[in-house]
Amino acid sequence: xxRGPGSTRAVALCLLVGGILLLPLAALVVTAxxxxxxxxxxxxxxxxLADSAWTSLLLAAGSLGGALLIGTSAAWCVERFxxxxxxxxxxxxxxxxxxxxxxxxxAYTDLLQFSGPLQRTLRGYGWEGRLPEIRSLSGAIALFALxxxxxxxxLARTALAQISLSLIEAGRLLGASGSTxxxxxxxxxxxxxxxxxxxxVLMETLADVGATHYFGLATFSATIYRTWFALGQREAAxxxxxxxxxxxxxxxxxxRRARGRARHSGSHTHRPWPRQRCxxxxxxxxxxxxxxxxxxxxxxxxxxxxxxxxxxxxLSTQLERFYDWSKHSLILGLLGASATVALALGFAYAQRxxxxxxxxxxxxxxxxxxxxxxxxxxxxxxxxxWPVARADNWLxxxxxxQQTLLVGSIGALIYAYVLRFFAVAWGGIEAAxxxxxxxxxxxxxxxGASRLGVFWRVHLPQLWRPLAVxxxxxxxxxxxxxxxxxxxxxxxxxxxxxxxxxxxxxxxLAEAALPSIAIVLVGLLPVLGLNQLLNRSAIGASNxxxxxxx
Amino acid sequence: MATLSLSDIRxxxxxxxxxxxxxxxxxxxSGEIACLLGASGCGxxxxxxxVAGFLAPDAGRIExxxxxxxxxxxxxxxELRRIGMVFQDFALFPHLSVADNVAFGLRRGPxxxxxxxxxxxxxxxxxxxxxxxxxxxxxxxxSGGQQQRxxxxxxxxxxxxxxxxxxxxxxxxAELRESLSLExxxxxxxLQMTAMLxxxxxxxxxxxxxxxxxxxxxxxxQCDSAYRLYHRPATRFVADFVGEGCFIPARYTPVADGPGxxxxxxxxxxxxxxxxEPPDGPLDLLLRPDDVVHxxxxxxxxxxxxxxxxxxxxxYELQLESGRSVLALVPxxxxxxxxxSIGITLDLHHAIxxxxxQPPDPGKA
Numbered sequence: 001x002x003r004g005p006g007s008t009r010a011v012a013l014c015l016l017v018g019g020i021l022l023l024p025l026a027a028l029v030v031t032a033x034x035x036x037x038x039x040x041x042x043x044x045x046x047x048x049l050a051d052s053a054w055t056s057l058l059l060a061a062g063s064l065g066g067a068l069l070i071g072t073s074a075a076w077c078v079e080r081f082x083x084x085x086x087x088x089x090x091x092x093x094x095x096x097x098x099x100x101x102x103x104x105x106x107a108y109t110d111l112l113q114f115s116g117p118l119q120r121t122l123r124g125y126g127w128e129g130r131l132p133e134i135r136s137l138s139g140a141i142a143l144f145a146l147x148x149x150x151x152x153x154x155l156a157r158t159a160l161a162q163i164s165l166s167l168i169e170a171g172r173l174l175g176a177s178g179s180t181x182x183x184x185x186x187x188x189x190x191x192x193x194x195x196x197x198x199x200x201v202l203m204e205t206l207a208d209v210g211a212t213h214y215f216g217l218a219t220f221s222a223t224i225y226r227t228w229f230a231l232g233q234r235e236a237a238x239x240x241x242x243x244x245x246x247x248x249x250x251x252x253x254x255x256r257r258a259r260g261r262a263r264h265s266g267s268h269t270h271r272p273w274p275r276q277r278c279x280x281x282x283x284x285x286x287x288x289x290x291x292x293x294x295x296x297x298x299x300x301x302x303x304x305x306x307x308x309x310x311x312x313x314x315l316s317t318q319l320e321r322f323y324d325w326s327k328h329s330l331i332l333g334l335l336g337a338s339a340t341v342a343l344a345l346g347f348a349y350a351q352r353x354x355x356x357x358x359x360x361x362x363x364x365x366x367x368x369x370x371x372x373x374x375x376x377x378x379x380x381x382x383x384x385x386w387p388v389a390r391a392d393n394w395l396x397x398x399x400x401x402q403q404t405l406l407v408g409s410i411g412a413l414i415y416a417y418v419l420r421f422f423a424v425a426w427g428g429i430e431a432a433x434x435x436x437x438x439x440x441x442x443x444x445x446x447x448g449a450s451r452l453g454v455f456w457r458v459h460l461p462q463l464w465r466p467l468a469v470x471x472x473x474x475x476x477x478x479x480x481x482x483x484x485x486x487x488x489x490x491x492x493x494x495x496x497x498x499x500x501x502x503x504x505x506x507x508x509l510a511e512a513a514l515p516s517i518a519i520v521l522v523g524l525l526p527v528l529g530l531n532q533l534l535n536r537s538a539i540g541a542s543n544x545x546x547x548x549x550x
Numbered sequence: 551m552a553t554l555s556l557s558d559i560r561x562x563x564x565x566x567x568x569x570x571x572x573x574x575x576x577x578x579x580s581g582e583i584a585c586l587l588g589a590s591g592c593g594x595x596x597x598x599x600x601v602a603g604f605l606a607p608d609a610g611r612i613e614x615x616x617x618x619x620x621x622x623x624x625x626x627x628x629e630l631r632r633i634g635m636v637f638q639d640f641a642l643f644p645h646l647s648v649a650d651n652v653a654f655g656l657r658r659g660p661x662x663x664x665x666x667x668x669x670x671x672x673x674x675x676x677x678x679x680x681x682x683x684x685x686x687x688x689x690x691x692x693s694g695g696q697q698q699r700x701x702x703x704x705x706x707x708x709x710x711x712x713x714x715x716x717x718x719x720x721x722x723x724a725e726l727r728e729s730l731s732l733e734x735x736x737x738x739x740x741l742q743m744t745a746m747l748x749x750x751x752x753x754x755x756x757x758x759x760x761x762x763x764x765x766x767x768x769x770x771x772q773c774d775s776a777y778r779l780y781h782r783p784a785t786r787f788v789a790d791f792v793g794e795g796c797f798i799p800a801r802y803t804p805v806a807d808g809p810g811x812x813x814x815x816x817x818x819x820x821x822x823x824x825x826x827e828p829p830d831g832p833l834d835l836l837l838r839p840d841d842v843v844h845x846x847x848x849x850x851x852x853x854x855x856x857x858x859x860x861x862x863x864x865x866y867e868l869q870l871e872s873g874r875s876v877l878a879l880v881p882x883x884x885x886x887x888x889x890x891s892i893g894i895t896l897d898l899h900h901a902i903x904x905x906x907x908q909p910p911d912p913g914k915a
Binding site for chain 2: 437439440442443444445446447449450453457458461462
């Protein structure tokens with residue numbers, strides 16, 4: 001309804017902005033595919049590409065396996081058994097999500113190194129051996145699994161909670177019981193959720209620069225970062241970026257299909273599947289086992305960072321600089337979140353007031369922009385840096401300029417954030433807009449409200465909460481983001497994430513502790529909200545059932 | 551209240567799911583309730599949305615209380631028309647309580663009221679729909695029937711000049727529909743509200759409308775009372791669409807002084823008085839289930855093909871000797887098994903004939 005010439009302009013503007021945002025990525029692929037000679041490609045493929053592909057593959061497969069194992073078992077225990085402390089554990093198990101991979105890497109490096117607290121304590125008891133080196137591929141796999149398993153855990157829990165008792169009863173009547181029931185019925189039912197959760201783990205693993213670079217692992221992302229900056233081999237970096245982009249695009253498509261299927265698994269007449277009661281002894285065993293990932297993935301590293309902070313008397317001298325880093329982080333966060341939410345809101349309105357072909361194009365552009373969430377920060381950064389670098393070279397050749405143009409600016413960073421985090425804002429805002437049928441607008445108009453009145457009196461009261469949530473989520477994501485910030489930030493513009501990485505790289509782990517802790521605490525906010533949301537949606541899934549047994 | 555007149559309007563909107571309406575004219579007297587009846591896609595909702603102001607007519611004119619509210623050149627925006635509307639999905643504002651939903655149209659816009667008057671008007675509107683105790687509830691805490699009544703109270707509170715109802719009962723249970731539609735009609739009549747209702751359910755239309763406009767492909771096929779639509783359908787489409795029935799081949803021979811004769815497989819019968827004069831040539835005669843009467847002793851026999859038990863009566867589908875089938879409504883104590891042969895006669899009070907679609911089978915008619 002109320003489609004007019006104004007909406008045509010809005011659609012055109014949205015498509016233009018979306019196109020501009022997507023242009024660098026398209027240009028990256030095209031230049032890499034057209035601009036290289038076959039010889040260069042082959043040489044690179046034999047050397048850098050083969051190495052980083054192998055390392056990335058091992059890291060991804062290991063982390064994925066570990067995350068699936070921990071996440072699925074934890075979800076199974078929490079959803080299928082009733083024991084003392086279940087609700088608390090259900091919540092605690094999400095906490096590692098607040099721990100960025102680079103932060104847990106610094107924490108464990110300090111904890112486990114020769115001069116670290118653990119080895120010193122052990123030596124105090126007369127122990128003579130050495131602990132395995134955490135700064136290795138297997139160390140990275142263990143740490144990634146420990147902080148990324150909550151993706152699998154959350155989605156598996158939702159899927160398990162949505163299984164209706166009727167399905168289980170039908171399975172029993174058809175002769176399935178015990179392990180047959182699990183493998184033939186339950187596993188297929190939660191499989192889409194496991195695939196979706198696993199894909200998120202893969203994306204995070206492939207995108208990581210902080211931990212892998214710090215551990216000296218030659219993954220795609222870490223190599224892109226190193227070859228571009230340290231070695232100056234831009235062609236190699238570009239090729240890696242394009243290969244990574246294509247790989248991620250493939251994974252993204254698989255994940256979306258898995259989600260599409262998962263959506264159909266919910267049933268309308270939901271009867272909860274009652275949990276198995278546990279004896280006190282069983283409860284004790286379960287709680288102990290389930291506490292392990294929480295301890296290893298969140299409490300121990302955080303405690304070690306706090307201990308590091310208190311142990312070293314550098315806190316007071318650092319505070320003033322800490323204020324600057326926080327300020328920079330916050331500026332980027334505020335600008336990034338506002339720009340992203342504004343664009344998502346613009347898209348949502350343009351889509352609401354358009355029909356036919358323009359609406360289809362908006363939906364496609366929105367979907368393409370949402371793919372940005374899956375693209376590693378290094379690739380996005382490179383896509384933005386590449387044209388600037390070309391222009392720089394061209395200008396240097398032509399005008400014999402010594403000075404480079406290759407100075408990052410806040411603008412480039414915001415650009416990268418909008419592209420990277422559009423999906424975060426878009427998901428919630430589009431869903432909220434979809435929950436308001438057109439008939440609400442028509443009803444308000446027939447009751448005497450003008451177009452603006454419809455926005456103020458009908459839309460905004462329903463939209464402000466999802467808008468605030470989207471804004472906060474993007475803000476926090478920007479604060480935690482490392483690779484793109486690292487590559488694109490203006491000179492001398494250090495954020496919490498960047499400074500933590502740089503201090504850690506200089507082996508100044510004690511100094512890295514304060515910014516790291518700040519990032520973890522900020523990251524806790526959405527994790528807590530996410531858990532609440534999950535509890536609420538589980539209740540929603542029971543569709544009218546009076547109480548969800550907890 | 552006010553009169554509504556639509557003259558020769560054309561509404562076409564590319565890129566939308568709504569059907570095109572062309573050459574549509576309809577006039578409502580003050581206090582009259584009209585129903586637009588038709589299958590989905592016939593354009594009935596398009597007409598309603600054009601009257602409300604959400605679609606602009608390309609041609610023609612819509613007048614409300616003698617004032618033009620829309621023509622090809624100029625459309626009054628919907629918020630200034632003072633037309634109330636009850637939506638198919640009720641469109642209650644989920645963030646507002648029942649009282650605030652009803653007060654929405656009274657806070658700003660043409661029906662704005664001072665707070666004290668507003669509260670009184672809200673209470674009055676809720677009274678009207680028997681929802682006095684529900685003012686502080688939220689829409690999701692109400693049943694479907696209660697939500698529908700809130701939607702009605704909200705539309706009526708600003709005292710609109712015209713009330714539009716878009717399939718107002720479609721999301722309710724079948725039992726609720728019947729009682730609510732009679733209740734709603736009584737309420738609208740007591741308020742002398744001019745109203746236009748859109749529905750695809752003829753029982754709803756029969757229960758609600760003073761006049762019913764049967765629509766097809768964006769045009770009105772016939773606009774009449776429920777009785778006349780059923781018994782005097784003007785077109786074959788209306789005869790088919792409204793009520794149950796079937797056609798049997800017939801021939802008509804006029805008689806100079808007296809009723810002409812209809813020749814059918816039931817035998818020869820005089821054209822009942824008051825029936826429209828049948829056209830020339832081979833005919834199809836409309837038989838409603840109440841035109842076929844079961845008489846045990848009748849010589850004319852038919853075989854029971856199917857039976858629907860409806861409580862007070864059976865609806866039998868009977869096979870004639872010619873192989874054609876007719877429907878018969880029979881009191882339910884006449885319980886006959888499928889395959890049984892029963893006696894029937896025709897009891898025509900008026901005959902409705904249309905030119906035959908297929909040439910009649912020679913020797914059988």
